[in-house]
Structure formats: C-alpha cells, structure tokens
Amino acid sequence: MNQKLNARTITNKELFYGHKACGGCGEALAVRLAMKVLGERTFASLPAGCMSAVSFIYPNMAFTSNAIITPFASTGAVAAGVAAGLKALGIEDTHSVGFAGDGGTADIGLQALSGAIDRNDDIIYFCNDNEAYMNTGIQKSGLTPYGTRTTTSPAGENLPGSITMKKNMFEIVAAHGIAYAATASIGYLEDFMKKVQKAKDIKGTSYIHVFAPCPTGWGHESNIAVSLAKQAVDCGLWYLAEYENGEFTLNKNPKEFSSVEDYLKVQGRFKHLEDRDIEIIKNHRDTKWKKMRRDWVR
Amino acid sequence: MKRPKVKKWTEPKTIKDYPMGSTCDSDHLTSINAGWRTFRPVINYDKCVNCLRCFLVCPDGVIDKSGEKLEIDYDYCKGCGVCEYECRPRAIDMVKEEK
Numbered sequence: 001m002n003q004k005l006n007a008r009t010i011t012n013k014e015l016f017y018g019h020k021a022c023g024g025c026g027e028a029l030a031v032r033l034a035m036k037v038l039g040e041r042t043f044a045s046l047p048a049g050c051m052s053a054v055s056f057i058y059p060n061m062a063f064t065s066n067a068i069i070t071p072f073a074s075t076g077a078v079a080a081g082v083a084a085g086l087k088a089l090g091i092e093d094t095h096s097v098g099f100a101g102d103g104g105t106a107d108i109g110l111q112a113l114s115g116a117i118d119r120n121d122d123i124i125y126f127c128n129d130n131e132a133y134m135n136t137g138i139q140k141s142g143l144t145p146y147g148t149r150t151t152t153s154p155a156g157e158n159l160p161g162s163i164t165m166k167k168n169m170f171e172i173v174a175a176h177g178i179a180y181a182a183t184a185s186i187g188y189l190e191d192f193m194k195k196v197q198k199a200k201d202i203k204g205t206s207y208i209h210v211f212a213p214c215p216t217g218w219g220h221e222s223n224i225a226v227s228l229a230k231q232a233v234d235c236g237l238w239y240l241a242e243y244e245n246g247e248f249t250l251n252k253n254p255k256e257f258s259s260v261e262d263y264l265k266v267q268g269r270f271k272h273l274e275d276r277d278i279e280i281i282k283n284h285r286d287t288k289w290k291k292m293r294r295d296w297v298r
Numbered sequence: 299m300k301r302p303k304v305k306k307w308t309e310p311k312t313i314k315d316y317p318m319g320s321t322c323d324s325d326h327l328t329s330i331n332a333g334w335r336t337f338r339p340v341i342n343y344d345k346c347v348n349c350l351r352c353f354l355v356c357p358d359g360v361i362d363k364s365g366e367k368l369e370i371d372y373d374y375c376k377g378c379g380v381c382e383y384e385c386r387p388r389a390i391d392m393v394k395e396e397k
C-alpha cells in the first residue's frame with residue numbers, strides 16, 4: 001500500500017517553514033521531513049529545546065499545522081493528552097506527535113515517555129539526538145558520548161570532556177515492549193522516512209530516535225551536516241535498527257567501519273582527543289556491535 | 299514559487315489588540331531569513347540532472363520542485379551550503395552575497 005518514500009515521491013508542500021534554526025541544523029531537517037511524511041493532520045507537541053525555540057517566536061509560527069510547547073519534562077504526557085482529546089472529540093485520521101531533544105528524552109522527559117509507552121498511547125515520539133542540551137548553550141546530557149567537550153564537561157588536563165557513554169535509549173524504550181521503535185540518522189533519509197511511515201501506520205506508541213548533527217554545538221561546517229550523520233553510521237558510532245513484534249533487527253551491518261578519526265577530527269567538540277581516548281571510543285563501539293551482531297541479526 | 303510567504307504584521311498598539319493567551323496562527327511568518335546568508339546557492343541548470351537531492355536535504359525546505367526547473371526561495375535560504383555539498387554533479391555554486 002505504501003509507495004517508496006524518496007525525494008521524488010514526497011510532497012513539495014512544506015509543513016515546517018521559515019524557522020530560525022541555525023543554517024545546516026540537523027534537527028530542523030528531521031522535523032521537516034517527518035512532517036512531510038505525517039501530513040497536515042498532525043498535532044505536534046514540542047518541549048523546551050531548539051525546535052520549539054526556533055519555530056514559536058511570537059508572532060512567527062513555523063508549523064503550518066497545530067503545534068504546542070509543553071513543559072520540558074512532559075512531551076510524552078502532552079502528546080498522550082492530545083491523542084486522548086482527539087479521540088474524545090471524535091476527530092479521526094490524525095496523528096499526535098512529540099518532537100523532543102536528547103536531553104528532553106533521555107533525561108528530564110524519560111518518565112513521561114515511559115508512562116505513555118506503558119499505556120500504549122497512540123502517539124509517535126521523536127527523539128532528535130544532537131548529543132547535548134543545545135538550546136541552553138551546549139550542556140552534557142545522558143546522550144552525550146564519551147570525550148565530548150561541552151560547557152558542563154570541559155576538556156582539560158584531567159578530563160577528556162564527557163566521561164560517560166551514551167545511554168542505550170533505544171533499548172530502554174524497547175524494554176517496555178513498545179509497539180514500534182527505531183533508530184535513524186539524517187545521513188540516511190530514505191530509511192528515516194520509511195520508519196516514520198511505519199510509525200504512522202502503527203496503532204499504539206512508536207518511538208524514533210534520529211541522529212541529527214548540530215553545526216553550532218558540534219563545531220563543524222554547516223554544509224557537512226548530512227554527510228557527517230552518514231559518517232557516524234558508517235564508522236559505527238551510530239547504528240540503524242528497529243524493534244518490532246518483540247524482536248530487534250539491525251538494518252545496516254557494514255563489513256568494515258569507515259574511519260572514526262575522520263569523523264571526529266572535523267568537529268570542534270572532539271578536537272582535544274588523544275589517541276588513548278579514541279581507543280576507548282573504538283573499544284566501546286566494538287563491544288556494542290558485537291552484541292548487536294549476535295542478538296539483532298537473523 | 300510554492301512556498302509559504304511572509305505576512306504583513308503590525309505591532310499591536312494596545313493590550314486589547316493581542317490575541318487571547320499565548321496562541322498564534324500556524325504558518326504565520328512575519329520576518330524573512332535572507333539576511334543570514336553570506337553565500338547564495340545558485341543552480342547551474344546546464345549541469346543539473348534533476349535528481350532532487352538538494353530538495354531532499356535542505357534543512358529549510360526552500361527548494362521548490364513543483365515547477366519545470368528547481369527554484370530557490372531566497373527569502374528563507376540561509377546559505378548553509380548543504381545542497382551544494384550534497385549535489386553530485388556539482389551543479390550548485392555558492393556565490394558571495396554583495397551588500
């Protein structure tokens with residue numbers, strides 16, 4: 001029933017337009033394309049974070065459909081409430097969607113999301129992962145990777161920036177027994193749109209975790225945003241996977257990884273890393289992939 | 299050009315002119331983003347193979363594919379260069395904006 005989603009088949013109509021995100025913003029691209037796949041009858045709930053800050057600048061409004069800013073911790077709860085309201089009013093053929101950041105998802109919004117999944121509320125939850133609290137000026141979140149320089153994980157003589165690894169957010173969500181969950185990257189846009197379409201067709205809660213570079217917070221040239229997101233997957237520091245009917249599937253399983261160094265060196269946030277830090281990053285990657293290849297490939 | 303347009307906006311004079319609550323209309327653009335640009339993407343139609351990659355990857359959605367030729371909405375293009383970087387036949391040039 002679904003035609004293949006690509007540049008040719010998706011609508012020309014923009015449903016997220018004129019926003020004030022920085023040039024080359026990965027999150028803005030993810031929201032733009034997600035809205036195109038979901039369509040005009042979408043009700044978007046956005047917590048505090050870059051995507052609400054750049055689109056609701058009164059009297060400017062960048063969404064062409066209904067959208068609301070939620071308290072920071074409450075994306076899952078507000079989106080669930082919107083879904084309940086639509087149902088109570090008998091408004092059909094709509095989608096209630098949350099677009100939250102990595103901080104808004106993996107840290108402060110985790111319990112509201114967990115509650116929504118537990119109730120199997122009919123919402124689609126997007127985690128726009130730019131690996132830090134960007135809207136307030138680059139603070140470390142639970143999804144900031146090891147070795148990242150942020151304002152709350154400075155790099156210096158004693159510390160290599162952030163000393164924790166990314167939370168396994170996708171697995172945390174899957175562990176609820178959610179109807180559908182996926183990871184994605186703005187470096188693989190057809191794959192991302194396919195997953196949005198799947199989430200749209202599924203009744204119950206779906207979760208899409210999309211990797212989205214941030215030129216301002218990562219310190220890279222704006223023009224490489226999409227290619228950097230692809231590189232992250234190709235070098236194994238991010239992965240494309242799905243969880244459906246209780247099973248994990250690894251969507252992309254490269255024979256060989258591309259260079260981690262090449263990925264890190266074009267970003268200011270990793271400029272300080274020493275060889276031993278890069279070894280720690282690679283070892284962590286290899287452990288994770290060993291598990292994924294063992295358990296998620298059938 | 300099939301892209302949302304900037305609307306005329308007059309600053310309310312008294313409190314009564316403001317809408318109730320913190321609500322506003324959707325698709326309500328009262329300012330443009332053109333001033334953000336240092337470089338302007340220009341499509342060379344002789345080299346363009348119409349693959350639509352630039353339309354897909356533009357974070358601002360300013361490339362309109364509805365016409366015979368692709369058209370860029372320079373009111374909202376920020377000059378980020380993603381389209382140019384991703385265009386395989388190198389059909390897009392980033393040209394310095396003159397003041």
Ligand SMILES: Cc1ncc(C[n+]2csc(CCOP(=O)(O)OP(=O)(O)O)c2C)c(N)n1
Pocket residue numbers: 027048049050051072073100101102103104105128130132133134135136141
């Ligand atoms: C309860 C509460 N605490 C803190 C803030 C301040 N705040 C606003 S946006 C933001 C950062 C959001 O980071 P993230 O969720 O990763 O989204 P991003 O801006 O990176 O897209 C913070 C800390 C707030 N608005 N509300």
Ligand code: SF4
Pocket residue numbers: 020021022023024025026027028050054130134135213214215216217
């Ligand atoms: S700071 Fe980063 S996430 Fe926020 S608008 Fe700018 S590029 Fe996008």
Ligand code: SF4
Pocket residue numbers: 341345346347348349350351352353368384385386387388389390
């Ligand atoms: S990416 Fe380049 S070749 Fe493809 S449509 Fe755009 S300008 Fe033309």
Ligand code: SF4
Pocket residue numbers: 024339355356357358359360361370374375376377378379380381382
């Ligand atoms: S320069 Fe950036 S904003 Fe302008 S058309 Fe290209 S991708 Fe879009």
Ligand SMILES: [Mg+2]
Pocket residue numbers: 101102103128129130131132133134
């Ligand atoms: Mg963030």
